[in-house]
Amino acid sequence: MPRRLRPVGLDFLETAPVRLVFAREVRAAPDAVYRALAEDVPGWAEWFAAVTAARPLDDGARREIRLRGGTRLEETVLAAEKARVYAYRVDATGAPGPRALAEEWRLVPAGDGTRVRWTFAADGSAPFRLVVKAARAGLGRAFRDAVTSLDRRLTR
Numbered sequence: 001m002p003r004r005l006r007p008v009g010l011d012f013l014e015t016a017p018v019r020l021v022f023a024r025e026v027r028a029a030p031d032a033v034y035r036a037l038a039e040d041v042p043g044w045a046e047w048f049a050a051v052t053a054a055r056p057l058d059d060g061a062r063r064e065i066r067l068r069g070g071t072r073l074e075e076t077v078l079a080a081e082k083a084r085v086y087a088y089r090v091d092a093t094g095a096p097g098p099r100a101l102a103e104e105w106r107l108v109p110a111g112d113g114t115r116v117r118w119t120f121a122a123d124g125s126a127p128f129r130l131v132v133k134a135a136r137a138g139l140g141r142a143f144r145d146a147v148t149s150l151d152r153r154l155t156r
Contacts, residue, residue: 002072002074002092002093002094003092003093003094004091004092005089005090005091005092005093005098005099005100005101006099006100006123007076007089007091007100008089008100008102008121009078009089010078010079010087010102010104012089012100012102012121012123013087013102013104013119013121014121016100016102016121016122016123017122017123017129018121018122018123018129018132018133019119019120019121019122020119020120020132020136020139020140021117021118021119021120022117022118022120022139022140022143022144023115023116023117023118024115024116024143024144024147024148025110025113025114025115025116026113026114026116026147026148026150026151026154026155027112027113027151027155028113028114028150028151028154028155029083029109029112029113029114030083030084030107030108030109030114031082031083032154033083033107033114033116033150033154034082034083034084034086034107036150036153036154037086037105038060038077038080038082038086039060041054041055041056041060041063042054042055042056044065046153047146047149047150047153048142048146048149048150049068049142049145049146049149050067050068050142050146051065051066051067051068052066052067052068053065053066054066060077060080061076061077062074062075062076062077062091063075063077063088070094071093071094071095072093072094073090073092073093074090074091074092074093075088075089075090075091076088076089076091078102078104079104083107084106084107085104085105085106085107086104086105086107087102087103087104087105088102088103089101089102089103090102096128097124097125097127097128097131098122098123098124098128099123099124099125100121100122100123100124101120101121101122101123102121103118103119103120103121104117104118104119104121105117105118106118106119116147118143118147120132120139
């Protein structure tokens with residue numbers, strides 16, 4: 001049975017005890033990147049290696065995400081501004097330790113492409129916060145690999 005996390009808003013992305021921010025420029029245009037993030041939720045499993053399945057719920061207002069290793073997340077979309085930002089919080093998960101989680105994908109035009117900035121914001125038990133901080137390099141690599149894969153998919 002998944003545990004309920006504390007509901008947070010967009011302000012949590014700036015105030016969370018643990019914030020990891022990664023950025024990368026891609027060749028794909030902001031509109032295309034946004035469509036892949038917000039409108040093709042099942043497609044996440046094709047370009048983000050950690051995601052094994054994803055499906056929109058409630059006409060896109062919520063999502064269910066399944067990760068490698070069996071973790072399941074129930075999420076609520078917090079912001080969906082075409083070609084600019086896509087953000088969500090985790091409402092429930094079976095993973096131990098987190099009390100609140102939110103993520104934001106911010107898109108900024110960069111020449112003919114897009115600068116993609118991903119913010120991962122977290123709060124939880126002290127051991128959980130330490131694990132997230134220690135995982136910075138791995139999360140950064142996962143982000144770079146995912147965005148590179150997404151860009152290849154969008155610019156073939």
